[in-house]
Amino acid sequence: MFNRALTGVQLKPWLKSKYLVQSVSFPVRSFCNSQIKYSNKGDESDKPLSNAVPDFQSELFEETRCPPLTKPLKPFLHPIKRSFDYLGITGRNNPQTHNNLYFPRHCDIVIIGGGIMGCSIAYWLKQRGHDNGLRVIVVERDPNYTRASTVLSVGGLRQQFSLPENIQMSLFGAEFLRNAKRLLSGENLEGPDVQFHPYGYLFLATQKGADQLIENHKLQTSLGAKIKLFSPYKLKEKFPWINTDGVELASFGQENEGWFDPWALLNGFRNKAIELGVEFVKADTVGFETEDTLVHSKPGVGESCNYNKLKRIHVRLTNGEVRTIDFSLCVMAAGAQSGEVSKLAGIGIGTGLLRKALPVEPRKRYVYCFHAPDGPGLDCPLTVDTTGSYFRREGLGGHYIAGKSPTANEEPGIANLDVDYTFFDQQVWPEIAQRVPGFENIKLKSAWSGYYDYNTFDQNAVIGSHPYHGNLMFATGFSGHGIQHAPAVGKAIMELVVDGRFIDIDLKRFGFDRILTNHPVFEQNIV
Ligand SMILES: Cc1cc2nc3c(=O)[nH]c(=O)nc-3n(C[C@H](O)[C@H](O)[C@H](O)COP(=O)(O)OP(=O)(O)OC[C@H]3O[C@@H](n4cnc5c(N)ncnc54)[C@H](O)[C@@H]3O)c2cc1C
The missing domain is CATH 3.50.50.60 (FAD/NAD(P)-binding domain)
Incomplete structure (x- = not known):
């Protein structure tokens, strides 16, 4: 039957x-x-x-x-x-x-x-x-x-995508988060405090990636996102802790970007x-x-x-x-x-x-949490380096998190959620320390991993x-x-x-x- x-x-x-x-x-x-x-x-x-x-x-x-x-x-x-x-x-x-x-x-x-x-x-x-x-x-x-x-x-929440659908969905997400406490409350239900940190996303591009950044920026701003482009000189002026070597252009989200x-x-x-x-x-x-x-x-x-x-x-x-x-x-x-x-x-x-x-399949991604007494401090957006490594501040007191998506040949096994610490030592840390000299002196505190729902x-x-x-x-x-x-x-x-x-x-x-x-x-x- x-x-x-x-x-x-x-x-x-x-x-x-x-x-x-x-x-x-x-x-x-x-x-x-x-x-x-x-x-x-x-x-x-x-x-x-x-x-x-x-x-x-x-x-x-x-x-x-x-x-x-x-x-x-x-x-x-x-x-x-x-x-x-x-x-x-x-x-x-x-x-x-x-x-x-x-x-x-x-x-x-x-x-x-x-x-x-x-x-x-x-x-x-x-x-x-x-x-x-x-x-x-x-x-x-x-x-x-x-x-x-x-x-x-x-x-993380950002409007810095290359497709209009993704930009529009993020703009909607930002508006929703702003009102989440009210929208998700009820008669006997307190709405959530999503603790949005509006410190922005900062994308760095080499000469090769600069054109794509400009194209994305055009699209993002045409859809209402508040994204600003920075030359290396302006970038250094805004974020004095950054090393601009190899950076041709940067784009920074001034509104509706950060993490929660x-x-x-x-x-x-x-x-x-x-x-x-x-x-x-x-x-x-x-x-x-x-x-x-x-x-x-x-x-x-x-x-x-x-x-x-x-x-x-x-x-x-x-x-x-x-x-x-x-x-x-x-x-x-x-x-x-x-x-x-x-x-x-x-x-x-x-x-x-x-x-x-x-x-759609699981792809394992590591997130490393470290203490850096000489790091950027409060005004540290989620920064995506030209190498693909990213970092952002995590709470106060000099703590940060960092990670990177591996290349296709480096994809780790997905049988468990164990963390590979050598990936941090050999790939992530050298790249973020090159970008932020203050990250040369760090102490790795903890790490976790999760699965991307990868298409x-x-x-x-x-x-x-x-x-x-x-x-x-x-x-x-x-x-x-x-x-x-x-x-x-x-x-x-x-x-x-x-x-x-x-x-x-x-x-x-x-x-x-x-x-x-x-x-x-x-x-x-x-x-
Ligand atoms: C390290 C890391 C960093 C990330 N950073 C960001 C970020 O900064 N910004 C961002 O927007 N996104 C980020 N993501 C992606 C984001 O977490 C996911 O895209 C999102 O959580 C997907 O939500 P979901 O509900 O589809 O999946 P999930 O949260 O995985 O929920 C799926 C649920 O389905 C259940 N399930 C599975 N199979 C079955 C079954 N057979 N029967 C019943 N239940 C089942 C699971 O138990 C699970 O609870 C990140 C992901 C990772 C791993």
Whole structure:
């Protein structure tokens, strides 16, 4: 019954794919933001209008087959709960009551991952018209967030990106943070103090990188960001502690840039979401089930056929039991694990539109904390050196943090979160000490590491529906800049769900379609 292959055998294979792209979206049409354009006129013009690379086109026209997913499981209903249901007693809206008795069996929207993305999306969905009746469930396997990127990040906010979407999302994030205490407060809920430190970002460029900096600056300022360019002379005047050797140009954010406490923002979103009625379930998502859905024929296209629509997730509780939750729409916000979890829905292991995997994987990044009595002091922005090493002040009392993204050949293993101290000694320290002579005298105090939710395709977010699984949306792949974009992404997903399109910021270019059609949208300013 479940996972049966498509039955429209009379259709040409490529036509079947096209037919599905058009048709599968009907149950959730308003959620789709597909950019792949198809024409309905005649045989020739049935080919796609996109100018995708031929290889990828042939994949697109291959018949889409969803491989067999998790074996169906009967929904569990506790006998006492059955009696309570009969009497009309419910434990809904109280996450504390998600035990054997009150485990939720169905919802409108299930969000996989309760990090900053999942919590922001949940908040925005329920915030839109307080009691909009949507039942939203967040499935989070580790409510202590021990390995979540959110709590292991350095909480930076900047407008210095090279893509308009990223700049606009950061501007939105800055405005949201300014009002977070008020927006995330409630009757009996105090809003978070996100402790924003408005000390800016400082990007340094060599002669080779100066043109890109100028181009970025034009775009950033045209969108309302307050970024200023500095010659080496002016740079030294503003920050006397810096060595300007090798610096051709610098850009400095004068407003809306700095860093904040990601843990406080996460809790703010989470607590407010709970107050608005979002339910949190502590469980690991371990599978998806589909149901055969009949796609009705259209004149001139082909016969009716079935498609495997995602129907429910399987979650493993801490006691090892596996339960199911039925949903209308699922949002993938599992951070660095999103690529792996998406495979459970057949993405990357099927054929046709399901052949391409979600290219999001964990990449380990180290953050080193040190004491430097002769360092820059209070007026120290998050500085990104020409070498790629970065540093910023951490609290008061002469403490700083620093790090660097390794080159492709140096990528460390991801099996654990152990820190490599030689990376600091051999790479980071020499580079930052060259830039700030005051960093020659330091004492390394501590270090941690976390996983970037790294998009190997173009280091940018993937936002919106999957072209085949129209009721699966992505909000992942932020590659090191997700914290600051969480408020904007949460709102964007809410707009897709409620309004059927992006309203505030047009994020269509970040859709999954670009992966299928091989159209990367590169962000130049990845730190
Ligand atoms: C060292 C470092 C520095 C960073 N610095 C910055 C910065 O300065 N500015 C910035 O904007 N961003 C920064 N980032 C990036 C930012 O932290 C991430 O982009 C952001 O936190 C992603 O949020 P998320 O909710 O998608 O992921 P996460 O916070 O990782 O949350 C995902 C959640 O999903 C859960 N999950 C995973 N799989 C499952 C499953 N199968 N079932 C149930 N739950 C599951 C996990 O337990 C996790 O809690 C940094 C990241 C790192 C590692």
